[in-house]
Amino acid sequence: MAMASWFSRLRRSSQRFFFTSSALRTSMSTKLARTQNTTNSESPKTPFLFWSSSLLPVALAVSAGSLALRPQSDPSLCEAPSANSRNEFVVKGLCKEVPQELVDELKDVCQDNMTMDYEERYNHGKPQNSFHKAVNIPDIVVFPGSEEQVSMIVKSCDKHKVPIVPYGGATSIEGHTLSPNGGVCIDMSLMNHVKALHIEDMDVVVEPGIGWMELNEYLAPYGLFFPLDPGPGATIGGMCATRCSGSLAVRYGTMRDNVISLKVVLANGDIVKTASRARKSAAGYDLTRLVIGSEGTLGVITEVTLRLQKIPQYSVVAMCNFPSIKDAADVAIATMLSGIQVSRVELLDEVQVRAINIANGKNFLETPTLMFEFIGTERRTS
Numbered sequence: 406m407a408m409a410s411w412f413s414r415l416r417r418s419s420q421r422f423f424f425t426s427s428a429l430r431t432s433m434s435t436k437l438a439r440t441q442n443t444t445n446s447e448s449p450k451t452p453f454l455f456w457s458s459s460l461l462p463v464a465l466a467v468s469a470g471s472l473a474l475r476p477q478s479d480p481s482l483c484e485a486p487s488a489n490s491r492n493e494f495v496v497k498g499l500c501k502e503v504p505q506e507l508v509d510e511l512k513d514v515c516q517d518n519m520t521m522d523y524e525e526r527y528n529h530g531k532p533q534n535s536f537h538k539a540v541n542i543p544d545i546v547v548f549p550g551s552e553e554q555v556s557m558i559v560k561s562c563d564k565h566k567v568p569i570v571p572y573g574g575a576t577s578i579e580g581h582t583l584s585p586n587g588g589v590c591i592d593m594s595l596m597n598h599v600k601a602l603h604i605e606d607m608d609v610v611v612e613p614g615i616g617w618m619e620l621n622e623y624l625a626p627y628g629l630f631f632p633l634d635p636g637p638g639a640t641i642g643g644m645c646a647t648r649c650s651g652s653l654a655v656r657y658g659t660m661r662d663n664v665i666s667l668k669v670v671l672a673n674g675d676i677v678k679t680a681s682r683a684r685k686s687a688a689g690y691d692l693t694r695l696v697i698g699s700e701g702t703l704g705v706i707t708e709v710t711l712r713l714q715k716i717p718q719y720s721v722v723a724m725c726n727f728p729s730i731k732d733a734a735d736v737a738i739a740t741m742l743s744g745i746q747v748s749r750v751e752l753l754d755e756v757q758v759r760a761i762n763i764a765n766g767k768n769f770l771e772t773p774t775l776m777f778e779f780i781g782t783e784r785r786t787s
């Protein structure tokens with residue numbers, strides 16, 4: 406999680422607070438009361454939605470409109486040797502030649518919104534933010550524009566026994582979007598619309614390709630926000646599939662706690678809805694939570710109903726330095742046990758603080774550091 410906006414929100418006059426071992430012996434609430442380096446956010450409208458501005462590159466956004474359908478004589482290129490010249494590993498998979506019949510069927514469904522262009526396939530088979538060096542290239546990339554198209558694509562792939570890999574913002578860091586067996590990559594970027602906003606119920610129905618940052622831009626004028634903030638560029642579909650968390654998980658939970666219902670295209674092309682919009686229901690199996698975190702293995706998510714939160718009036722950030730990671734961890738635990746309402750807490754070691762200093766021209770004390778954020782009304786947070 407990027408830290409840039411944490412620091413930009415600390416006033417220049419803020420003093421750092423260095424907790425010593427002896428300080429740890431006093432109660433946590435006393436310590437927090439003594440913390441001098443707190444900062445009232447200057448605007449109630451700029452609280453913390455965009456704090457994860459990029460320290461790492463933003464995931465590649467692919468515009469389907471710019472892609473041309475260029476069939477090749479041998480479309481099955483998932484082991485293309487030319488990729489090795491880029492000093493990356495193309496892991497051998499079990500890919501087989503994609504049947505021309507499948508290519509024709511996909512073209513009927515997707516028209517120009519599909520490609521077999523090598524560079525596009527390469528970009529979709531190369532992890533954009535992953536530590537892995539492996540590049541596993543799909544044979545075809547499709548860009549469906551609707552749930553019905555997703556269903557038809559999946560039905561065709563099922564018929565020809567060709568693997569599929571759903572693709573969101575490609576910010577996952579464990580090679581999730583690789584296509585080790587070639588096949589069809591289903592890029593969801595065209596399905597990026599808000600379908601319905603229910604302000605009084607505080608929920609929103611979206612297509613899976615919308616990013617959490619774009620969603621929050623849409624919601625801000627209504628005083629609402631969605632409190633999960635993983636990598637910049639992550640999409641709601643990918644966030645469901647990875648059961649992601651974010652810096653506010655300590656207060657709002659993870660994706661598991663913030664998704665009300667899903668629509669999913671199963672492996673045979675059937676479309677299922679996992680739950681109604683009702684918050685309180687004990688009926689049936691909890692299919693929503695079965696799909697959350699399934700990493701594209703149980704189906705392609707085509708619609709998501711999300712729980713929303715009110716944008717808090719005020720936020721306060723406290724940055725606390727410690728002699729050791731152990732001391733910082735002890736204070737974090739003590740804070741939680743004290744019942745103080747924390748909206749974010751992040752632990753940085755001295756190496757991370759140094760990286761932030763270098764990247765942002767700051768001069769923060771390079772010791773283990775806890776960053777807290779508290780939210781609420783002006784009176785409560787001051």
Ligand SMILES: Cc1cc2nc3c(=O)[nH]c(=O)nc-3n(C[C@H](O)[C@H](O)[C@H](O)COP(=O)(O)OP(=O)(O)OC[C@H]3O[C@@H](n4cnc5c(N)ncnc54)[C@H](O)[C@@H]3O)c2cc1C
Nearest residue numbers: 573574575576577635636640642643644646649650701706
């Ligand atoms: C700088 C940075 C910070 C990050 N911080 C966090 C963090 O704080 N917490 C955290 O949990 N993660 C974090 N991540 C990881 C990443 O952002 C999350 O895993 C995110 O949820 C991935 O979403 P995505 O849209 O990029 O998915 P992708 O990377 O595109 O895909 C991830 C997986 O989801 C599947 N998938 C995508 N769309 C669908 C769909 N519609 N239906 C079914 N399956 C689908 C893919 O097949 C793949 O298996 C961070 C990453 C970066 C680069």
